[in-house]
Amino acid sequence: MRVIIVGGGIAGLATAWSLQKSGVQVTLLEQGPLPNPQASSVDDHRLIRYPYGPRLGFTRMVGDAYAAWDEMWADLGERHYVETGTLVLGGPADAYNKATVATLAHAGHTVDWLTEAELARDYPLLEEAAIATGGFRMNSGGALRCGRIVQALARHLAFLGADLRPHSPVVDVDPVLAQVTLSDSTRLTADAVVVTAGAWATKLLPALASTLTPSRQVIVYVAPPPETVATWQRMPMLLNIGENNAGFYLVPPIPGTGLKIGDHRFSRTGDPDAPRTATIAEARAVLEQCRGQIRNLDAYRILEPKACFYTVEPHESFVFHQQDKLLAVSACSGHGFKFGSIIGKTAASLVQGQRDLAEVKHWATGV
Ligand SMILES: Cc1cc2nc3c(=O)[nH]c(=O)nc-3n(C[C@H](O)[C@H](O)[C@H](O)COP(=O)(O)OP(=O)(O)OC[C@H]3O[C@@H](n4cnc5c(N)ncnc54)[C@H](O)[C@@H]3O)c2cc1C
Structure with missing residues (x-):
């Protein structure tokens, strides 16, 4: 299977990480450098903590995210987390x-x-x-050193043979053909396209503007x-x-x-x-x-x-939008990094038909 991922923040890189572990051939297109300092995922740190108001789903998801981060640290051979309480x-x-x-x-x-x-x-x-x-x-609770994590993931994926293409802005996506068009008019086709474009998602997929x-x-x-x-x-x-x-x-x-x-x-x-x-x-x-x-x-x-x-997103849910061979994922509302590891695994499962979209959409509400 071949999958094109658009966007090299934590959502895109973690999806690539999980797909590549399953033997999927990944091409990741990033509009800027990889990592891109303009991305939400690139800073000193992002917090992970259990308190989540009345949202039982998110509270439980934090434990799953910790487990997925541990799996990632093992693969990277580096741990980028500092517990503060x-x-x-x-x-x-x-x-x-x-x-x-x-x-x-x-x-x-x-x-x-x-x-x-x-x-x-x-x-x-x-x-x-x-x-x-x-x-x-x-x-419990602490800081994920996000800038280091995305850098380490990009390095790891490149080492394992993923096709990572910085400075490759995607200007159009065809969900039926699983095809993307780059700003230089190059067209690339795969078996599926995953869009993880962060704050730019609505520019590439205007239909998402009603939600994001x-x-x-x-x-x-x-x-x-x-x-x-x-x-x-x-x-x-x-x-x-x-x-x-x-x-x-x-x-x-x-x-x-x-x-x-x-x-x-x-x-x-x-x-x-x-x-x-x-x-x-x-x-x-x-x-x-x-x-x-x-x-x-x-x-x-x-x-x-x-x-x-x-x-x-109005309810601070995460977004998994599937249309034909396109999956758009938004790890949004200012709290997505902590779940980046598990969101990547979830997106990879959806693309491979291993999870049900309705079940994932419910999970992503964090209720
Ligand atoms: C100030 C701040 C504080 C935060 N604090 C926390 C926190 O404490 N805990 C927490 O869990 N979360 C926090 N977050 C949220 C978290 O950082 C984001 O939810 C997460 O990083 C989003 O990752 P992403 O991969 O979806 O998006 P991004 O990291 O923005 O990645 C999207 C990537 O897609 C690329 N792209 C976009 N369009 C295209 C295109 N057309 N072609 C090619 N590439 C494209 C972009 O260049 C970018 O690199 C915070 C966010 C901010 C801004």
């Missing part, structure tokens, strides 16, 4: 956290609710207001006050999510990376091909999300605001 801010009175903990319990995970005194003792960088509200801790919206997201790297650096290096990831997926997430500095803060809210605007500069004002707005949560916030210096793109 997870601290979720907000007490048991918070409806979202209450639902999260009930769902975690259903999936077999226990959490440590922390008293005010325990939070003050263990996390002195938190503001009194955050400490008074409460929170819970899990030992590109979303420009700003993150900020900050320099904490020097006297707090050593403490930050021992901190878990911080999540302050709450209802409607508002709030912030914070990635503590793991070796070779800085302190990163991101905003859970979706912008649902922007063009992934437009200039990517983010302003200091935008970065400050992200940092302000931490006001009342992190002590002495005004002493944190903005180092690097960054704009990045992903697509948003």
